[in-house]
Amino acid sequence: MTKTFAPTPQRQPRSVGGDPAFRAAAAAFPAEPAVPAAPPGPAASAGAPPEPNAAAEYPADAGGSGGAVADEQHGAQPRATGGAHEERATTVPPPTLSFAPAVLPESKMTIYPGVTERARLATIKTHHRLAESIVAEYALEELFRQRTDDDIAAVLRGRGHSLRRARPAPRADP
Amino acid sequence: MTDRPHGIITVASGKGGSGKTTSALAIAGALKKLGVAPDAVMDLDYGASLTRSYGYTPSEGFSEALLDGRIGFADALHDTNEGIPLIPASATLAAVEKGRMHAWRDRLRELGREKLIVIDTSDDVLSAPVAAAILAADVLAIPTPLTQKAYARAYPEIAGLLAGQKHNPEQVWFGTMVDQRPALTRQLLREIAEDGVELSVLIPRGIAADEADYAAGSVVMASPKSKVSTAYVELATMIYARLRRLTGAAPGIDAGRPTRPLPVAVNG
Numbered sequence: 001m002t003k004t005f006a007p008t009p010q011r012q013p014r015s016v017g018g019d020p021a022f023r024a025a026a027a028a029f030p031a032e033p034a035v036p037a038a039p040p041g042p043a044a045s046a047g048a049p050p051e052p053n054a055a056a057e058y059p060a061d062a063g064g065s066g067g068a069v070a071d072e073q074h075g076a077q078p079r080a081t082g083g084a085h086e087e088r089a090t091t092v093p094p095p096t097l098s099f100a101p102a103v104l105p106e107s108k109m110t111i112y113p114g115v116t117e118r119a120r121l122a123t124i125k126t127h128h129r130l131a132e133s134i135v136a137e138y139a140l141e142e143l144f145r146q147r148t149d150d151d152i153a154a155v156l157r158g159r160g161h162s163l164r165r166a167r168p169a170p171r172a173d174p
Numbered sequence: 175m176t177d178r179p180h181g182i183i184t185v186a187s188g189k190g191g192s193g194k195t196t197s198a199l200a201i202a203g204a205l206k207k208l209g210v211a212p213d214a215v216m217d218l219d220y221g222a223s224l225t226r227s228y229g230y231t232p233s234e235g236f237s238e239a240l241l242d243g244r245i246g247f248a249d250a251l252h253d254t255n256e257g258i259p260l261i262p263a264s265a266t267l268a269a270v271e272k273g274r275m276h277a278w279r280d281r282l283r284e285l286g287r288e289k290l291i292v293i294d295t296s297d298d299v300l301s302a303p304v305a306a307a308i309l310a311a312d313v314l315a316i317p318t319p320l321t322q323k324a325y326a327r328a329y330p331e332i333a334g335l336l337a338g339q340k341h342n343p344e345q346v347w348f349g350t351m352v353d354q355r356p357a358l359t360r361q362l363l364r365e366i367a368e369d370g371v372e373l374s375v376l377i378p379r380g381i382a383a384d385e386a387d388y389a390a391g392s393v394v395m396a397s398p399k400s401k402v403s404t405a406y407v408e409l410a411t412m413i414y415a416r417l418r419r420l421t422g423a424a425p426g427i428d429a430g431r432p433t434r435p436l437p438v439a440v441n442g
Contacts, residue, residue: 016333021188025334028300029275 120149128153179210181417182286182293184311184343186304189327190297193317193350195223196383196393197406198294201315202258203392204403204410205292213289214251216240217263218303219296225262228254229390235264241278241306247285256391267296267303275302275309282310290417299331308335311343313417315409317350318366318373320359325366344416348409349376375409378402 016022127149147155185198202215217224222232230252240250240261251259270278285291293311295304308314318328336342353359354376366373382393382400389396394403 016330019330019334021330022334022337025300025331026338028335029272029305029339 124149124153124156128157178288179290179414179417180286180288181312181420182282182291182307182310183212183313183315183413183417184293184295184307185315185317186295186299186308186311186332187317187328188297188299188331189319189324192297192319192324192328193377193383194297195219195227195294196386197315197317197348197350197377197409198224198292199227199386199392200383200394200403200406201410201413202292203256203394204407205290205414206256206258207394207398207407208410208414210290210414212258212292214247214259214261214291215254216261216291216293216307218267218293218307219263220265220268220298220301220303221296222263222265224294225260225264227387227390228252228256228260228262230260230262232262232264234262235266237261237263237303238267238270241281241303242274243281247289254391255389256395268301270302272302272305275306278302278306279309282306286310286312299335305335308332308343309339309341311341312420313413314343314345315413316345316347317377318347319351320349320353320362320376322358322362325362344420346374346409346413346416347371349373351379352376353379374412375405377405377409 183201185194185201187194198215202212205212215224215228216237218237225232236245236250236252239245240247250261252262254260282291282293293307295307298304299308314332316328316332318325349363363373378401380400380402382397382402386393386396392406393400394406397403
C-alpha cells in the first residue's frame with residue numbers, strides 16, 4: 001500500500017510576510033534573471049565555451065546585465081559540472097581523509113558497577129534483607145574490596161540502610 | 175527517469191535548538207529502515223553538529239570541498255555506525271562568501287538528480303551554504319518546537335529566501351520536542367492550524383533522542399521501538415511520499431498503517 005497526497009499549496013504563517021526578517025531574506029541574494037530557452041543547433045552541442053566564474057555570474061551587489069549575459073551563455077549550452085569549480089581546484093588543495101571515528105568516553109562504555117559487584121550486592125540484599133542501591137564509587141572501593149559479605153551487611157545496617165546520605169541525628173528538644 | 179530514489183531533503187529552521195540535526199539523523203535512519211537508504215547525509219552546519227553526532231571530530235570540510243568541485247562525491251563519503259555515508263563539515267563553512275551560493279545550489283541540484291541526500295543545516299538561514307541547501311531542496315523539512323518564540327523564528331527568513339529566489343519546494347512541517355501537557359502547547363497548536371500550517375507529525379519529547387548520541391547514530395537505530403523513533407519513521411514516510419510525487423521515479427514504500435490524526439484536536 002502506498003500513500004498518496006493531494007497537491008499541497010505553499011504554506012506560510014499569517015504574520016511571516018510582515019516580518020522584517022522576511023524582507024531582509026528576500027533581498028539577501030540577487031534573484032536570477034530568466035534563462036532563455038536553448039536554441040537547437042550545432043552550437044548547442046559542440047564547441048561549448050567554458051562556464052563563467054560563479055562570482056561574475058551572480059555578483060553579490062546586484063543582479064544586473066552581467067548576470068543576464070552569463071545566462072545567455074548558459075542558454076546555449078548544458079550547464080557544465082566543473083567549470084569554475086575546476087578552476088578553483090588549482091589553488092585550493094583537496095582535504096585529506098584524516099577523519100577517524102571518535103572513541104566513546106570510557107565512562108559510557110563501562111558498565112558500572114560491574115556485573116560481579118551487582119550480583120554480590122543482590123545476594124547481600126536478599127540474604128540480609130537490606131534495601132539499598134549502591135552505585136557510589138565509595139561503595140565499590142571501600143566497601144567491597146577487602147570485606148566479607150557479613151561485614152558489608154553490618155556496615156550498611158550501621159548506616160541506617162543507606163550509603164547515599166548520612167541520616168541526620170535526631171534533634172534534641174530544647 | 176530512473177527507479178533509483180533521488181532528490182534533496184533539506185532540514186532547515188531559523189530557530190536554533192529546534193532539532194534540525196536530530197531530525198536529519200533520524201530522517202536518514204528512518205528512510206533506511208523503510209528501504210530507501212539515502213546515498214549520503216550531508217552536513218552544511220558550520221558547527222558540524224551532524225558530523226559530531228556520527229562520532230567524527232570535524233577537521234576538514236568535505237561538504238565544502240564537494241560543492242566547490244575539488245573532490246568527487248565518492249571521495250567525500252565517510253562510514254558511519256548506521257551504514258549511511260556521511261559528508262562531514264567543518265567550521266570553515268562559516269567563511270563561505272555569499273557569491274558562491276548559486277554555484278553551490280546548482281551543484282546540489284545536480285547531485286539531487288542522481289542521489290538521495292539528506293542535508294542538515296544551521297540556523298543561519300542567510301549564509302551561503304544554508305541558503306543553497308534550502309534553494310536546492312526538493313523537500314524542505316521544517317522542525318518547529320512548540321513554543322511561541324520558536325514558531326515565530328522558524329520560518330520568516332526561509333519564506334523570504336524562497337520568495338526572493340522564486341523557489342517552491344514541498345514543505346513538511348513537524349513539531350519537535352513536543353510535550354502536550356501544557357495548555358500553552360495546545361493553544362499554539364490551534365494557532366498554527368489557524369495559520370494554515372499543517373504539522374505532519376508531532377515528535378514527542380523523549381530521552382531516547384538524547385541517548386542516541388552515545389550510539390553515534392540516529393534515534394531510529396538506537397531506540398527503534400521508542401515513541402520518538404516511531405514518529406520519525408512516520409515523518410520519513412511522508413517526506414518520501416512527497417519526494418516520490420515530485421520525481422515520479424522512485425519506487426513506493428509501504429506506509430504500513432494509515433496516518434494517524436494528530437493526537438490533539440488542533441481545530442477544536
